Amino acid sequence: TPLLDVADCAVSYGKVSALRGVDLTVGEGEFVAVIGPNGAGKSTLCNTVSGFRDYTGSVRYHGAEVSDQSPRDLVQQGLVHCTESRDLFGYMSVEDNLTLGAYRANTNVDERLAFVYDLFPALAERTGQLARTMSGGEQQMLAIGRALMGDPDLLVLDEPTLGLAPVILDDISEGIEQIQANGVTILLAEQNVTFALRHADRIVLLENGDVVRRGSPEELREDD
Ligand code: ADP
Ligand code: ADP
Secondary structure, X not given: OOOEEEEEEEEEEOOEEEEEEEEEXXXXXXXXXXXXXXXXXXXXXXXXXXXXXXXXXXXEEOOEEHHHOOHHHHHHOOEEXXXXXXXXXXXXXXXXXXXXXXOOOOOOHHHHHHHHHHHOHHHHOOOOOEHHHOOHHHHHHHHHHHHXXXXXXXXXXXXXXXXXXXXXXXXXXXXXXXXXXXXXXXXXXXXXXXXHHHHOOEEEEEEOOEEEEEEOHHHHHHHO
């Protein structure tokens, strides 16, 4: 069974239908990117998968229906969501922000910290710096780093490139490649198509809450 199995999933906000009958699977170790314009439903999908939205249809993580579990249960089972807003504690240090991400029982915090610092050397250089004094790109690394402190089986990354300079994007790209090489399954929501095509094994194009295209990066490139 796939690690994540979304079947005929619909979500609405009052009269606004944000997802309509979405089907999507993410296998163990796979990297799937959901692309689409602003308002397509990407964040809603990320929030739904992570247990924060009511839905119809089915969303299964490790075979168990997400609506039967709390977001807290899910994160403790390794479903970690790195949100678009990053959710950092601005008046806490890099290291304190990271340590707070160690949600799972029996986490060896020092070992995980070493892993994150190895992945993002920019963080290792400023362990005591307050999060809100860092650049957007460093904050994004910190948000991804904190998600990794949770030892994710499934990492849900919502728009990690948002507002970032190209130089920083390269650092984020390298970090993400190493995360994937470490066997972490990734569901990425992105407006930056180039970034999504570079990393993902499979692409799902969402428009107005509907999946309108799916395929490998090669197949989608041939289209346009
Ligand atoms: P994307 O992440 O692709 O930009 P969203 O999932 O944020 O798309 O939004 C999909 C649709 O749902 C949009 O029409 C958006 O305005 C609406 N929407 C998203 N979140 C909410 C919310 N909390 N309340 C009401 N409408 C929402
Ligand atoms: P995105 O850029 O991914 O569409 P937004 O910036 O629209 O995300 O959403 C930020 C937050 O506001 C999210 O929690 C989202 O659910 C909520 N939101 C988005 N659209 C609306 C809306 N039309 N009404 C109320 N809340 C919304």
